[in-house]
Structures are given as structure tokens and as C-alpha cells.
Amino acid sequence: MAVIYGILLSVPEKLVGRYGEKVRRTIGTAIARGDIITFTWAEYRGDLAFVILASSxxxxxxxxxxxxxxxVYVKIIGIEGG
Incomplete structure (x- = not known):
């Protein structure tokens, strides 16, 4: 059974101004070195949330x-597939 790994990340509204761009740069660096395949982000009530698909x-x-x-809140998740 294969497992796909990802990262859930949330930046609270009061920290978005200070850390939002730093999080984006960190994600960009991880994409450049091949650790991240893709990501998506959204704003919800001022918070900034990311769902990131990792290569391993x-x-x-x-x-x-x-x-x-x-x-910031950050957690690795594993999704099992068949």
C-alpha cells in the first residue's frame, strides 16, 4: 500500500503580515530542491492556510x-492509497 505525504499549515491572522511571505519563500525553496510537488493556499477569516503535497x-x-x-501550525499527514 502506497502512502502520499503532505503538510497542513496554518498562519493565524495576527501573524500573516510578519510570516506569510516567509512561509511562501520556504515553500518555494522546498519546491526548488524537489521536496514539494505542489501546494495550494487559501485565506479564511484572515488566517492563511496551505495544503502541500510532498515528494516523500x-x-x-x-x-x-x-x-x-x-x-505557525504545521503538521505532516499521510494518505494511504491502494
């Missing part, structure tokens, strides 16, 4: 480590 568990963990340095 290691890529997700590496990106998670970088994002965890900021005061």
Missing part, C-alpha cells in the same frame, strides 16, 4: 523542520 516522507520532514521555526 523525508521531503515533508525537511520542510516541516524549516516551517516549525516559525510560530
Amino acid at each position: 516522507r523525508e521531503g515533508a520532514e525537511r520542510t516541516l523542520t524549516e516551517l516549525s521555526e516559525m510560530p
Whole structure:
């Protein structure tokens, strides 16, 4: 059974101005090195949310480590497929 790894990320409204662009740059760097395949984002009531598809568990963990340095909510998820 294959597992697809992703990252859920949320930036609270009060921190978007300070960390929104930094999160985007971190995601861009991870895409450039091949750790992230794609992502999408949305704003909801001032918060900024991202759903990120990682190329591997290691890529997700590496990106998670970088994002965890900021005061944002970030979590790795695994989706099992058949």
C-alpha cells in the first residue's frame, strides 16, 4: 500500500503580515530542491492556510523542520492509497 505525504499549515491572522511571505519563500525553496510537488493556499477569516503535497516522507520532514521555526501550525499527514 502506497502512502502520499503532505503538510497542513496554518498562519493565524495576527501573524500573516510578519510570516506569510516567509512561509511562501520556504515553500518555494522546498519546491526548488524537489521536496514539494505542489501546494495550494487559501485565506479564511484572515488566517492563511496551505495544503502541500510532498515528494516523500523525508521531503515533508525537511520542510516541516524549516516551517516549525516559525510560530505557525504545521503538521505532516499521510494518505494511504491502494
